Amino acid sequence: MSKSLPPNPNLEYDKKQAKALLKAYHAGDAEALERVRSSHPRLENVPERSIPPGEFKLSDAQLVIAREYGFSSWPRLKHHIDIARAGLDKTFDQFASAVSRSDTDQARQLLEATPALAKRINDPVIGFDAPPLLVAAGCNNRELVDVLIWKAALNLKSPSGFLTQLKHRVTGTLQSCGLFVSSGHRFEKPCGRHQKRL
Numbered sequence: 001m002s003k004s005l006p007p008n009p010n011l012e013y014d015k016k017q018a019k020a021l022l023k024a025y026h027a028g029d030a031e032a033l034e035r036v037r038s039s040h041p042r043l044e045n046v047p048e049r050s051i052p053p054g055e056f057k058l059s060d061a062q063l064v065i066a067r068e069y070g071f072s073s074w075p076r077l078k079h080h081i082d083i084a085r086a087g088l089d090k091t092f093d094q095f096a097s098a099v100s101r102s103d104t105d106q107a108r109q110l111l112e113a114t115p116a117l118a119k120r121i122n123d124p125v126i127g128f129d130a131p132p133l134l135v136a137a138g139c140n141n142r143e144l145v146d147v148l149i150w151k152a153a154l155n156l157k158s159p160s161g162f163l164t165q166l167k168h169r170v171t172g173t174l175q176s177c178g179l180f181v182s183s184g185h186r187f188e189k190p191c192g193r194h195q196k197r198l
Contacts (some may be wrong), residue, residue, distance in 0.1 A: 022061040
């Protein structure tokens with residue numbers, strides 16, 4: 001089943017739809033079973049197969065709802081709705097493209113022109129549901145990583161707390177991508193061609 005999002009999508013409505021699908025699936029509703037068979041990736045190309053009701057969770061129902069709308073995952077659907085409601089869809093597409101191309105200057109310009117983008121550096125939306133921060137790390141672009149982290153920190157009331165929390169969340173990712181973050185690492189504050197330490 002494929003359907004279009006309404007002009008003013010509402011994630012709360014989709015959450016309720018996912019809960020209703022979960023309940024119907026557990027009750028053995030034929031329509032719910034067919035929706036799951038046709039949209040859940042675990043069941044692609046497997047005729048007459050289903051997920052045992054005890055194994056079908058809310059996250060599975062959310063995935064089915066997202067895929068019915070044409071999104072690969074629930075986080076992508078959520079991101080799309082959040083961005084659309086904030087009026088950032090075209091700007092975010094430019095930002096994601098800049099990050100994907102490792103274009104630090106354009107990413108910086110877009111973040112400066114639209115500070116709300118900084119709240120989206122960890123949204124799983126580029127490539128294989130990768131967040132912009134992970135994409136920048138994967139490109140081994142230390143300058144872009146610093147720009148993303150610094151811009152995100154500026155939008156919070158407690159930037160130092162954010163940086164500490166973020167450092168712990170991304171340490172493994174950055175290390176595996178060749179960007180070393182130790183307990184003594186201090187993120188760089190981008191200032192044009194020169195860098196200042198926080």
